[in-house]
Amino acid sequence: MPYEYPKFEYRRNADQDAKVPVRHPVVIAGAGPVGLALAVDLALKQVPVILLEAQDTISVGSRAICFAKRTLEVCERLGLGRRLLEKGVTWKKGVVFFGDDEVFEFDLLPEEGHQFPAFINLQQYYLELYAIERAQELREFIDLRWCSELQAIDSGENGVRLTVGTPDGAYQLDCDWLIAADGARSFCRKSLGLEFEGRTFDDQFLIADIKTKADMPPVRRFWFAPTFTDADSALLHMQPDDVWRLDFQIGPEADAAEEMQIENVMRRVRGMLGNEIEPDLEWISVYRFQSRCIRNFVHGRVIFTGDAAHQVSPFGARGANSGIQDAENLAWKLQLVLKELAPESLLDSYNAERTYAAEENIRHSTQSTDFIAPKGVISLAYRNAVLSLAKQYKFARPLINSGRLSTPTIHRESMLNTADVDSWSGKLMPGAPAADAPLQSPEGESWLLSQLKGEFTLLYFTEDAVPELVEAELRSLSKNLVPVKPLLIGLKPESQGVSVFDLQGLAALRYDARNGTTYLLRPDQHICARWKTFSLDEIRSALNTATCN
Amino acid sequence: MKLNLEPKIEDPDGFYNQLIRLHDGLSEAQSLELQSRMILLLANHIGDSEVLSEVMRIAREPFTE
Numbered sequence: 172m173p174y175e176y177p178k179f180e181y182r183r184n185a186d187q188d189a190k191v192p193v194r195h196p197v198v199i200a201g202a203g204p205v206g207l208a209l210a211v212d213l214a215l216k217q218v219p220v221i222l223l224e225a226q227d228t229i230s231v232g233s234r235a236i237c238f239a240k241r242t243l244e245v246c247e248r249l250g251l252g253r254r255l256l257e258k259g260v261t262w263k264k265g266v267v268f269f270g271d272d273e274v275f276e277f278d279l280l281p282e283e284g285h286q287f288p289a290f291i292n293l294q295q296y297y298l299e300l301y302a303i304e305r306a307q308e309l310r311e312f313i314d315l316r317w318c319s320e321l322q323a324i325d326s327g328e329n330g331v332r333l334t335v336g337t338p339d340g341a342y343q344l345d346c347d348w349l350i351a352a353d354g355a356r357s358f359c360r361k362s363l364g365l366e367f368e369g370r371t372f373d374d375q376f377l378i379a380d381i382k383t384k385a386d387m388p389p390v391r392r393f394w395f396a397p398t399f400t401d402a403d404s405a406l407l408h409m410q411p412d413d414v415w416r417l418d419f420q421i422g423p424e425a426d427a428a429e430e431m432q433i434e435n436v437m438r439r440v441r442g443m444l445g446n447e448i449e450p451d452l453e454w455i456s457v458y459r460f461q462s463r464c465i466r467n468f469v470h471g472r473v474i475f476t477g478d479a480a481h482q483v484s485p486f487g488a489r490g491a492n493s494g495i496q497d498a499e500n501l502a503w504k505l506q507l508v509l510k511e512l513a514p515e516s517l518l519d520s521y522n523a524e525r526t527y528a529a530e531e532n533i534r535h536s537t538q539s540t541d542f543i544a545p546k547g548v549i550s551l552a553y554r555n556a557v558l559s560l561a562k563q564y565k566f567a568r569p570l571i572n573s574g575r576l577s578t579p580t581i582h583r584e585s586m587l588n589t590a591d592v593d594s595w596s597g598k599l600m601p602g603a604p605a606a607d608a609p610l611q612s613p614e615g616e617s618w619l620l621s622q623l624k625g626e627f628t629l630l631y632f633t634e635d636a637v638p639e640l641v642e643a644e645l646r647s648l649s650k651n652l653v654p655v656k657p658l659l660i661g662l663k664p665e666s667q668g669v670s671v672f673d674l675q676g677l678a679a680l681r682y683d684a685r686n687g688t689t690y691l692l693r694p695d696q697h698i699c700a701r702w703k704t705f706s707l708d709e710i711r712s713a714l715n716t717a718t719c720n
Numbered sequence: 721m722k723l724n725l726e727p728k729i730e731d732p733d734g735f736y737n738q739l740i741r742l743h744d745g746l747s748e749a750q751s752l753e754l755q756s757r758m759i760l761l762l763a764n765h766i767g768d769s770e771v772l773s774e775v776m777r778i779a780r781e782p783f784t785e
Contacts, residue, residue: 538733541740549743549751553736559782564725569732 174296174412174453176228179303181318187342192332194345195221196509199352200321200359203230204295205477205494206352207302211249212502214312215625218509221344222306222313223335225320229303232454233294233380236408236416237488240280241579241604242495243287244620244696246298250308252287254301259291260409265391267573269558270398275568279576284677285607286618290576292389292410295491324349324362324473331472348505349473352498357479363470369463369533372484373423374403374544377457379436381450382414393573395543395558400442404543404573407443414453417443418485420544427457460484462537464529468497469522476501481529483536486543486574493532496579497525503625503694507718512653517719520587528580535575542572579604582697589691589700589713597683605630605696608678610660610671617671619660619678620696627655627714628692631705632684636667644707653718655691655710662686693717723774 186193197213199206202224210220238246238255246252263279279289306313322341323334331349334341351359392407399405406418419439421430429435436455441448464481468474477494501521507513545551560567582588582602589601599606608619622628629648631641637659648655661669662679673679682690682701691700691713700713714720729735743751763772 535733538737541737545740547743548748549746550740553739557736560778564778566725566727566729569727569729570736572733572736575733 174294176231176296177300179227179315179317181227181338182316183337183339184314184316186344187337187339189342192343192345194330194347195219196347197221197350197505198223198331198333198344198346198348199350201351201353201357201477201479202299202303202315203352203354203477203494204235204298204302204491205498206350207299207306208245208249208495209350209352209476209498209502210313210315211251211302211305211309212498212625213506214306214309215249216502216506217312218506219312220314221346222315223319223321224315224317227317229299230295232378232456233296233410233414233416235295235298235488235491236292236410237492237576238291238293238298239488239492239577239579240285240287240289241577242492243291244604244607245495245499247287247621248499248623248625248696249302250305251298251301255293255298256287256291258297258301258411259293260389260411261288261291262389262391262409263289264388265393265573267571268392268394268397269555269562270394270396272562274558274562274571284609284675286609286620287607290488292408292416294410294412294414297411298491321353321358321362324359326363326471326473328471347472347509350501350505351473351475351479352477352494353479355478355482357475359473360465360475360479363473365465365470365475367461367463367465367482369461369482370537371461371463372459372540372544374540375421375423375425375427375430375457375459376485377402377419377421377425377430377436377439377455379417379419379440379455380410380414380453381417381440382412382453383444383448383450384413385415385444385448395554395573397443400439402439405443415444415450421457425457430457431455462533462540464526464533466526467522468525468529469518474501474505474518474521476525480525481533483532484540485536486539487532487536487576488574489532489536489577492577493528493580496528499695500525507653513718513720520585520719524580524582524585524587527582527584531580532577539572539574543574585699587693587699587717587719589709589716591701593701593703595683595701597681599682599698599701601698601700603698605690605692605698606681608673608681609675610678611674612671619671622658622671623692623696624656625694627653627694627717629655629657629710630660630682630684630688630690630692631657632660632662632673632679632682632686632688633666633669634662634686635665637669641705642668644705648707648710651714653714653720655714660684691717721774722768722771723778
């Protein structure tokens, strides 16, 4: 049986009867994955949010299905991570074929010691449904308004006046900040007259989500030039509920309506999975894609996130995953600005960091597209040369690009970072998201990232007892206007005064930590500064840098 | 075998993109000439005739009986 979409009821709200438009601190347009993640994040920071959604249900069709490790880590902080993990199909391996030949296999997370896997596959509607349920738990702060369509935006210097259409007619409301999370066809973007810059691709892709009991492993399978169907590439992915995502590259000239005929879809499905298969068709769609973004994500009091700001090809799962990163990047900055604990210029760092991320994602997804759908004889010759060499010769394998799957952007050049003065080994650096590692707490096994609760956090590693002076300074930091919460990590079983222990030594390894090593983490878990020794002055200065104070 | 067949290219995606973009705006004949120029430059850099023979043999593999 296909998935049944829940209906959410439109309810009249007090703003509709107000004589003058009521003012709210934050209005988010669009209750997709990005708008919902941002609403929940802000609510956890006790910022009240109005979330406007034009429809009365969740995403129709599975749409985004691959959620990356970083997204799960963000969602865990929002109170959703375990639920997504339990429902989703965990995978980390991919196999690439050229014609009928297996060319190579890859593993996206070859190391142990992380709470979340490299990827789960999950229909977008489940992510949205769970996030809506989370938003309902936080209803003290989140007012989710269904059947509420943004119809006009009047953007002023200190706020925005909105006109919202409802089944009862239109009403107006004011907000300090409008967050556009209204997707690729963003009304907000059109209303502000902002142009996308980038490329549109001609190639068409046919998606078929089918439901069938099939005994196949949760491995991403990708075919270049498959022989079992008339397509330039094909992809197979497992989803929960016995649903499989099949994606066929059908070329620029294909007749979309014809391709979507059930018998034509079934011919391709059977080509891939065998003639005996009798699946239910869950969802069929033909799409083209763009790689493009708007130049600035912050326009006065209107801030753009997710697909409303940037779009990528689907190869690499960089759409929804990067949108969730937009949300986590924006939430804490907006909170500090609203509480007047940071100047509005902190939001410039949102623009700088997330336009940089969008460019990175566009670059990766465009390069994948150039490999998957080569334009012209020469590009095709190079592509086929790489694939034919790769089976036998290892050197060619890194050149194969069937999608570089989403990893979090490292904000290397961020204005919020304090540059390293000490020398460090390992992969971490200022601007990178904090690495996970297993820790032991008095309550049992835990994870480093689970200890980070959406505030500035100071990681302090110690081999023995925490020095009294450090303890006193940590207390003063936790009472700061922008509080910095300490997380004391014992490197040895005999460490004293600590909250958690790194008994496997993986945190020490990943953080290159010794006695006295200190990391300052942002509320979005990104590293903004680190030192080999503890210094209150350095920490205060780095905190000021990270908050534009 | 003297030829190194382990991955060595520092930024595979960046390199591949540069390689593809290099042909932008060229006719097929020009592209072929460009490829030939590149091969000659690389061959001279390598110099070692044993390595170059290995390269030629492997490159021709799909087209030999």
